[in-house]
Amino acid sequence: MKQINIFLIGLVLLFVLFPFFLSKKVDEKLTYEIEAPIGLVYDEFLDLRKFSKWEQFTGQDSTVVKSFSNEEAEKEFTEWKSTKSDIGNGKIIIDDFEMNKSIEYVLQYQGWEEKDNLKIEFEQKASGNTLLNIHYVSQDVPYFYRYFLFFKSPLTKVEQSIENFNEMVKVRLDKERKEGKLNYGEFRLVKLNRQVLMAIKKTSTLDDKDAMDKTDEAFETIYESLVNEENTYDFDLGFPTVYTTQNDLEKNRKTLFAGINYIEGINFQKGMQRVIVPEGEYLLTLHQGSRSKRKHTIQLMKDYAKSKKINLDDRELEVFLNDPKETDSLQLKTRIYIPIKTN
Incomplete structure (x- = not known):
């Protein structure tokens, strides 16, 4: 019995101390190459109604309710409400952008005081493909919430979103080429x-x-x-x-x-x-x-x-x-x- 108690105490101590060794925030950079012209890619990321069709921040909840900003809003945004605890309620805001160059998003989750930042820079390669340089910076999370970053990093949802978009854009690009439409950055x-x-x-x-x-x-x-x-x-x-x-x-x-x-x-x-x-x-x-x-x-x-x-x-x-x-x-x-x- 004494050995079991010692083991349990060890587990509790491990649970309490382990977050000390975990990162308190996400600050990561990724690079993806999309086989599509920069104009088409940029348009999908700038238009939040299009963005909402392939982003995976809410993709695991088919019943999620989304709403969008109107023309009078100072900055464009989309909000969502979900009954799933791992999705919750949140908001994505386009904080700044430079056409066909970059977009900066702010992600705000209900119940959290601070905000996450996502910046994507778009670079057109000589081949006509588009290079995405992605930088995700999360807020500092409380001590025990570091487990959340370890097991379910928001960066994973960014990666899933890009992969989902890459598959979707191939279908759209094939359709537009058949229709004879020319996109910015296509030769x-x-x-x-x-x-x-x-x-x-x-x-x-x-x-x-x-x-x-x-x-x-x-x-x-x-x-x-x-x-x-x-x-x-x-x-x-x-x-x-x-x-x-x-x-x-x-x-x-x-x-x-x-x-x-x-x-x-x-x-x-x-x-x-x-x-x-x-x-x-x-x-x-x-x-x-x-x-x-x-x-x-x-x-x-x-x-x-x-x-x-x-x-x-x-x-x-x-x-x-x-x-x-x-x-x-x-x-x-x-x-x-x-x-x-x-x-």
Whole structure:
């Protein structure tokens, strides 16, 4: 009996002292590679309604009740309520983000004073895949709750969420490719037919702002010459287009033609001219975000081409999918084509 008592006392002491040797918080970093373009991946993480379909913080409870913030909320969030003790009630808040670069989440669990932090950085590889750099930092937990971190670390739920997302995104990507949809960060080799533009020639420095100012001047001149007496247009102007024919690094100069698709029967005015964009094989991608970051997208295209041993020309064709003057810079989208050398 005495030996049993000693054994029981030993167990109690072990239970009491063991948390002293356990970590009082989670501070871990993980890296995952997702076989999908960065725009698609980032969108899934930023949209909490999409995020909620594959996250595993609540995935073990099919009866969990979720709600989402409205447009008036200062920061977007999703809340959940669960009757399961290992899930409980909680809230995920998007604390900060930089488009296609990073997202910072705050996780708040009911009954806990402090909050956990989850930061995910998105990096596009030359292959077109997306690298996720994940950093999870939990709050300091009370002494005996360290057992919870040891046996059921919240980092495990992050890993399960990423794995679940990776499987789901493969299905979505296959569907979107069949539909012909192009995502930000995805590269395609396409056959481009001969394009005829009515454009104005501009010469600028290689500085992005100077090039944008010259482009805007050209578009403004073209639109003013085509507007009718009702201050509208008699035809569909199509997508604004910029065709860059020369990038001279030594002279710090570029030559570009800004305009729209040629419209039969229109008289050219105010420096407008007919410009031919030759047909051929092109590398295509989608640029999303500020025009000032276009150079980064071009570099990604060059990195991808190098990884595939594709030789690119110096010319560039950019087609605007929305109006730069009326669209928030984060939502701007353009298709960028770079011709492939055939020799």
